[in-house]
Amino acid sequence: MNQDGARTGKAATVKEAKKVGAAAKIASGTTKTAPVKATRKTSAKKEAGTLAPRTRAARATKEVKQPSSDEIHERIMSAIMEHKLPPGTQLVEERLARIFNVSRTKVREAIGRLVHDQIATNIPNRGAFVSSPTSQEARDVFFARRLIEPTLARSVAMSATPQQVAQLRAHIKREHTARSSGAPHEIIPLSGEFHILLAQLSGNSFLVRTLRELESLTALIIILYDAPDEHHCPYDDHPLLVDAIEAHDADRAAELMLRHLEHVEHSLKLEPPVAGEIDLESVFA
């Protein structure tokens, strides 16, 4: 429901930014058909439909919802995790400001947080783009996950209350319905939330935050490196894990988590650290 309108060739610019930096030339070559300025400001149909009046007028006439920068951050993050904003997409401040009916200030704040968490990458005077983690960074993320999450699973298995198990089961049910109802873009954030929920149940506030970052980065990695057919978050790893937790079988929970993460990582196509392009960038650094 967002930007796909007949604006200035948006999908094209989205694609063109995929390889940030060196690929500008290539990108411009691929987008030669795009820049039709004829459809300039006439895109006001969208704005007119939802929130045509300016801020002043809006305040005077009708209070339109003004999301906080937290909500904006949340919305953008969700869009990224649902693969609606693929890596390389530029997050243009003014555009987002209009979409959310706020000023650029709040959008900048939200984007700043994304950049801080390396979900987006800022290029000075150019803009912020949804990050494209390198395969090395992807390996780093999974190394951290294999390091942290089995211990988390063990910890939760040792102290899990029936209520907590019920929470986990409820989440798994959500995953199941999303999967069976064929909503693939909802599965990815849901699967991530399962791991975050586990961190929450462990009660360690710092690791909850860390898991949030890891999960959002993992979502990006899956888009970039997923083998087409492989299904990343497989059938019933999560239910089995909850079974072990319910049985307070800490060792098995940790083991299952480790296997689960290994399975996800191995279903990706992470090439060895070759990276001609990366070397190119380092040269100009």
Place this chain on the structure above:
Amino acid sequence: MNQDGARTGKAATVKEAKKVGAAAKIASGTTKTAPVKATRKTSAKKEAGTLAPRTRAARATKEVKQPSSDEIHERIMSAIMEHKLPPGTQLVEERLARIFNVSRTKVREAIGRLVHDQIATNIPNRGAFVSSPTSQEARDVFFARRLIEPTLARSVAMSATPQQVAQLRAHIKREHTARSSGAPHEIIPLSGEFHILLAQLSGNSFLVRTLRELESLTALIIILYDAPDEHHCPYDDHPLLVDAIEAHDADRAAELMLRHLEHVEHSLKLEPPVAGEIDLESVFA
């Protein structure tokens, strides 16, 4: 992209080096600071009159240093880690803006990052204050450190090159001189940097970032919970660790790191899980 990667040869490397240099200069020089005008009460009206031409005038006549928001963040963070800004200190935007000779905008950005990392805590419409982690949060931080850092030490021990060992030794020398020259407030960030350096040598860019957060939080925790006499980062834990790394004794390195962290944590007075708010109030008393 990432500003943390030690081995990811990117723009990050250059930037990183610059940052380290700047931080060192701050630490040694103590900077600052002609407190500009003592005429704080002169209101924004007059300021506006003089400020508008300031940009051009300053450039024309004399280039006053205009730190980036990165540098501002760095400086505030250093001040916090050196215990110059204790927990509970309000970070007043306009005051800092004057100190750094920038507008509030950049300061806000820097403070926003501190809040995001929970180094500072924002109270809506009131301001941002240096955080006072609860004892529970302190335990969470040390749990995470015990979870992550022994593995980091093991990893570095397995793959350490002579150059890397030399880096570690050089850092230990800095710690030693700071300790013997009786500069206690320099010891704390230096000790933290040792652990960050270890993460950098491991080559995992994500864990470098995580360690940064952990170390800055640890600095706050030490201020709040340190037993007066106990010396947190003891005598020669770090040198022994480097010895083990140099000998490629991975198990011993991991074990030493774990003991080191346990020692630091046990030298704190973290009461059993009660009364986070009570601690908070006592701090502000």
Place this chain on the structure above:
DNA sequence: AGGTGCATGATTGGATACAATTTATCAAAC
């Protein structure tokens, strides 16, 4: 005297205006 409400000051939250920079476009020269 003591509590309650209102004015005041200080500070943040948010929006706008403007400057700086980069990219794209186009015309002219070779």
Place this chain on the structure above:
DNA sequence: GTTTGATAAATTGTATCCAATCATGCACCT
């Protein structure tokens, strides 16, 4: 036809401005 220079457009970066909010203190009423 290709290259090159100038110019325009788009976008970010920064400063300033105004409104909203909270604390403080003073006056006023009981």
